[in-house]
Amino acid sequence: MSELINNRQERIEVMKNLIRQLHEGRDEEKVRRQLESVLQEADYSDVFLMEIQLMEEGISRESITKLCDVHTKVLKKHLDLTETPDAVPGHPLHTFLQENQALLQRTAHIRKKIAELEKVSEEESADVLMKIRFLLNELMDVDKHYRRKENLLFPFFEKNNLHGPSTVMWTKHDETRSYLKSVIQALNEAENISQKEMIAFARLAIEPAIESVEEMIYKEEKILFPTAMDLLTEQDWYDIYLQSPEIGFCLYYPEFEWVPEGGLVENVEKIKASDDKIHLPTGSFTLEQLINIFKTLPVDLTFVDAEDTVRYFSPGKDRIFDRSRTILGRKVQYCHPPKSVNIVNQIIKDFKEGKQDVARFWINFGGRFIYISYYAIRNDQGTYLGTLEVTQDLTDLRALEGERRLLQYDEE
Known part of the structure; x- marks a missing residue:
């Protein structure tokens, strides 16, 4: 030996x-x-x-x-000869790898759109650039992938006196985030950009940004993850599994529950049991009741916390605007089209500074009249806790006339 x-x-x-x-x-x-x-x-x-x-x-x-x-x-x-480790669905490593696949799909799509810029007409190039902007906004979701590594995975390396590589990789995370933010900001601020300028910017700025994402994926799958699988115990991975939803997931949401071998099923059951009752100042619910109350509300809710991070959306079956669980833990600015980000920022700024408590909009969407309200959420001391978006289809309500005083069930 x-x-x-x-x-x-x-x-x-x-x-x-x-x-x-x-x-x-x-x-x-x-x-x-x-x-x-x-x-x-x-x-x-x-x-x-x-x-x-x-x-x-x-x-x-x-x-x-x-x-x-x-x-x-x-x-x-x-x-290249090192095999990427495998894991069962639900395992934190499996989730990391699925996220990498989703990220690589976006980078490949961006490269395809950059190539299109050189082939389409001047008029069509603006539409291609808009699609690139959308994909880059999606790519910013990598921040949650990195934060789970930094806050949940790296501590286990440090406990084993492997400080250096995680510190180096964290620095590379920051570089990648900075690249993406700078590119997105530059695109959002660009006005009347010519097709030639678009192509030059794509080659000089966008491609290096997505290369940074791809290179990190390579380092993860060929160096970091194989080492992690050797280093961490099943209990370590289970700790990561339990804490991951708090940070959120990147362009992929694990649909499978994972319980490691070793008799840890009881731990999962205890956590579920401890969450059975939610006690509020004016009453209490079981978790099942509360979930289904929000599901039944005739409005769509989305909550953004004080750090501008999306934390919740109501799961109604007839939502007006689609939501997926991949937005959880994501900055709200990256969940809106670039042209409307300035409005989102202004609303949040006014709420945080106490200048306003509500902002209202109404639009025609798919032939329906949609009412959208944003409310500043504050505690009893006036501290800003976040913003609640409430969206409602008022088309049928606006058409009501007269009165209804007798019981009559509406047809579905």
Whole structure:
């Protein structure tokens, strides 16, 4: 066993020396060839240990972060052989992987739309750009994917003294989020942009942003997740599973309940039992009653908390505007078309500053008269807690005349 450990450390020492050469600006192709020969006996966990030791030996986190893409590129031929771990539906890893697939579908669609920009007419290019904006807004959902890694997965690495790689990866998360936010903001502020300018912006700004998302997915599936499956216990994954809904999910919502092997079914049942009664100042409900009350209300509700994050929507079967559970945990600004984001921001700003308590709109939608109200939610001390959106179809109510005083059931 000691011989194996020594051989592994010798391998890592050679890798560290080669990475230092990259850091010093040595020829990347020459270093790549040397690394490939070393990696015949290496595995994904060696990359983690190498980064940790380099940071312990004085190479700064910033420098490791800058080198991260370079040495991943150099190691790619070997990492390609690493199989992405598998997990049963409902397992947190399975959810991460499904989210990655959804993200890759969006990045592929964006690339397709960028290619279309060079083929369509000047008039048609504006419509293509609008679709790109919509897809980029969806891509911002990656923030929830990253936050679950940062707040739920990385702590288990740190408990095992693997601080370095998670710190480096967190920095890369921030870079990706910054890329996407900057691109979206620039597109929202752009006016009268020509087709030629659209194409240039897409190549210089949009493509690097989506490449950042794709590269992180590669690092997750070839390095992070295989290491996590070796490192975490079933109980660790169960802790992540229980806490994940609070942060939210990214473009995918797990439909399956997951209970790990080892007799933890009782824990799930206890949690359900403890939530059976919801006690309010004027009464109480069972959870089942409360869910179905909201489902039965003749209005659609959506609640956005004080941090502009969507936390709830009512699940009525005849909703006016579609909602999916992937919006939970998402910033409300990314749930609206770019042209209306300024109105959303103004409403929330006025609510937070106490200038207004309600904003009302009415529109014709699909031949129906739709009434939309936004209400500032405050506690007894006046502290802003969030915004409640209430949407109602008033078409039939506006047509009422006279009176009805006798019992008469409406036909469905």
